[in-house]
Amino acid sequence: MRRLLLGALLLAPTLAVQAADDETLIEQGRYLARAADCAACHTAEGGAPFAGGRPIESPFGTIYGTNITPDPQHGIGDYSRDDFYHALTEGETPSGRQLYPAMPYTSYHLMRREDSDAIYAYLNSLEPIARSAPETRLSFPYNQRWGVALWNLVYADALQPEDAASHSPAWQRGQYLVEAMGHCGECHTPRGWTGAMDLDHHLEGGMLAGYLAPSLKAEALAERGWTRDDLARFLRDGMSPQGSMFNEMFPVMHLSTQHLEDDDLAAMATYLLGDSPPEARRIDAHPLEELGDSARRGRQGYLDTCAGCHGIEGQGKPQVAVAMEGNTTLRLEAPDNLLKVMLNGIAAQDFPGFARMQEMPGFASKLSDAELADLSNYLRETWGGRAGDVSPEDVAALREESGHATP
Amino acid sequence: MAELPTRSLSLTINGEAIGPVDVPEDLMMIDFLHEYQGLTGSRLGCGQGICRACVVILDHDDGTSEEMRICITGAHFFNGKRIRTIEGHAxxxxxxxxxxxxxxxxxxxxxxxxxxxxxxxxxxxxxxxxxxxxxxxxxxxxxxxxxxxxxxxxxxxxxxxxxxxxxxxxxxxxxxxxxxxx
The missing domain is CATH 1.10.150.120 ([2Fe-2S]-binding domain)
Structure with missing residues (x-):
């Protein structure tokens, strides 16, 4: 009896330490699951966390995020740590089924084993949800999973990080967060005909849901006005002097980047802009007298339909509409993102810390192709440092692509 | 202070032809109605297009009509167009x-x-x-x-x-x- 009691006394602190260790691991996993933005695909809108069901549009068909709660039948309850790491980094389930590469194992293959284990511990601490996600049904030949195995031979681990030895610890941390965890390159890298990232143009910008996910290369970011501080702030708050997030980046901020530590966000910005970042380009507003004919016509259109919210001098209104002065989208070489926002508008958005942006109405039904061309030329010439070379035909093409009729 | 750049504005308000009037380029429509036309029934509420107290009716040539928020729409947007305000209904x-x-x-x-x-x-x-x-x-x-x-x-x-x-x-x-x- 005495021996038992002694044993229990000795064991109790060990168990307590074990429980505290588990708790720490789960918390680490929660953080890392956010850094890896698992919820982006594995949590449906309004659905139970990580129970799957979010549709992901791809050129090959709609792919549904799977249930990754610890339910043994519908989720990952039967996965061992090894199984989980294997699925995460090599895209294969314990039963030998190939995952479609919408699962970014092409980036996660760089994930450290201990980080995978922490995410595993976190996911296993969640409530199991006994519900299967909608089944992905791609058309032939993309439904042939053996094809993915062949694809994997070439592409699964093609992404290899640049040698980090000569860089600062922040840069190295940022590289890991950007390339492996955040898998930023999956959207910001163009894709070839096989659907794989074209790594010769790694992070140089890719198309996503009709919008350009712009280049994240240091020179391109600096050209568009980004400093390390502003980039880190943008990832945390979803807005900065360069503008606010929209389209597919907005949920990335909500689910992932707003939850990251400031040091980690600074590290990501350091990796992207470099230990010695190029100087962010400042553009002073180009005076009206020096603008081209189209842009000058666009000036009155701006005053009539935009200035009420974006300000007569393009200064914007806090919590209402972003400034045009310093706006990064105006500086993109292609006017497409700007034109699409003007045509489609942006729904009202909530940002962290009770910040918000008012709905931007789409002007597809209000303004003609010529008026929108003039307007975009005014914006790009005045504040974007770009030539006023947008034609009504350019607008017409994007109008058709977005499915809008001519007013 | 430099004089504000103006341009000529003509439109139809409640069936009555108005203008041409020289109006500052950046004047909002609600200010034009209040300050130039003495039509003060359209209300300035939020000033940013949310509350819709300022809404007037824009009449199209095809016989359709639509709401316009005039606190965020410039007066010159309405050049050559026809609108109705609250003063025009009775x-x-x-x-x-x-x-x-x-x-x-x-x-x-x-x-x-x-x-x-x-x-x-x-x-x-x-x-x-x-x-x-x-x-x-x-x-x-x-x-x-x-x-x-x-x-x-x-x-x-x-x-x-x-x-x-x-x-x-x-x-x-x-x-x-x-x-x-x-």
Whole structure:
């Protein structure tokens, strides 16, 4: 009896330490699951966390995020740590089924084993949800999973990080967060005909849901006005002097980047802009007298339909509409993102810390192709440092692509 | 202070041809109505296109009409266009005095639809656009509530809780026979 009691006394602190260790691991996993933005695909809108069901549009068909709660039948309850790491980094389930590469194992293959284990511990601490996600049904030949195995031979681990030895610890941390965890390159890298990232143009910008996910290369970011501080702030708050997030980046901020530590966000910005970042380009507003004919016509259109919210001098209104002065989208070489926002508008958005942006109405039904061309030329010439070379035909093409009729 | 750059503006307001008038390029339409035309019935609320107290009606050549938020739309947007404001709805005699309110205005009063009245001009114009749409294209009675919600739902009222506005609008539409069986 005495021996038992002694044993229990000795064991109790060990168990307590074990429980505290588990708790720490789960918390680490929660953080890392956010850094890896698992919820982006594995949590449906309004659905139970990580129970799957979010549709992901791809050129090959709609792919549904799977249930990754610890339910043994519908989720990952039967996965061992090894199984989980294997699925995460090599895209294969314990039963030998190939995952479609919408699962970014092409980036996660760089994930450290201990980080995978922490995410595993976190996911296993969640409530199991006994519900299967909608089944992905791609058309032939993309439904042939053996094809993915062949694809994997070439592409699964093609992404290899640049040698980090000569860089600062922040840069190295940022590289890991950007390339492996955040898998930023999956959207910001163009894709070839096989659907794989074209790594010769790694992070140089890719198309996503009709919008350009712009280049994240240091020179391109600096050209568009980004400093390390502003980039880190943008990832945390979803807005900065360069503008606010929209389209597919907005949920990335909500689910992932707003939850990251400031040091980690600074590290990501350091990796992207470099230990010695190029100087962010400042553009002073180009005076009206020096603008081209189209842009000058666009000036009155701006005053009539935009200035009420974006300000007569393009200064914007806090919590209402972003400034045009310093706006990064105006500086993109292609006017497409700007034109699409003007045509489609942006729904009202909530940002962290009770910040918000008012709905931007789409002007597809209000303004003609010529008026929108003039307007975009005014914006790009005045504040974007770009030539006023947008034609009504350019607008017409994007109008058709977005499915809008001519007013 | 340098003189503000102006340009010429002509438009039709409540059936009356206005202009050409020299108007600053960046003047908002609500300021043009208030300061140049003495039409002060359109209300400036939020000043950023949210509350819709400022809404006027823009009439198109094809006979359709739409709401415009004039606190965020420049006066020159309306060059060559036709608009109606709250001052244009009631029937007037030769001296310009009001003889009868239009059916929407009257029903809003009958139903005690508004209290402080600040939002009322916007609601009258929104309900007018809805009624005119239904006059062109009547709706099944079952869809009426949704159509009213869609037409008035973005308008903000801080006094009434909206119910009486909705009831009054429904009463106008039913009396005019614009909701079909079904």
């Amino acid at each position: 029937e007037r005699d030769a001296a310009g005095d009001i003889v009868a309110l239009n059916p929407i205005q009257q029903k809003f009063i009958d139903h005690f639809a508004f209290q402080c009245s600040y939002c009322a001009p916007g609601f009258v114009n929104a309900a007018t656009v809805l009624v005119e749409r239904l006059q062109r294209d009547p709706l099944a009675a079952g869809e009426l509530e949704g159509a009213i919600e869609q037409a008035l739902g973005e308008h903000i009222c801080r006094c009434t809780g909206y119910v009486r506005y909705y009831q009054a609008t429904r009463a106008v539409i039913e009396e005019l026979g614009l909701a079909k069986e079904g």
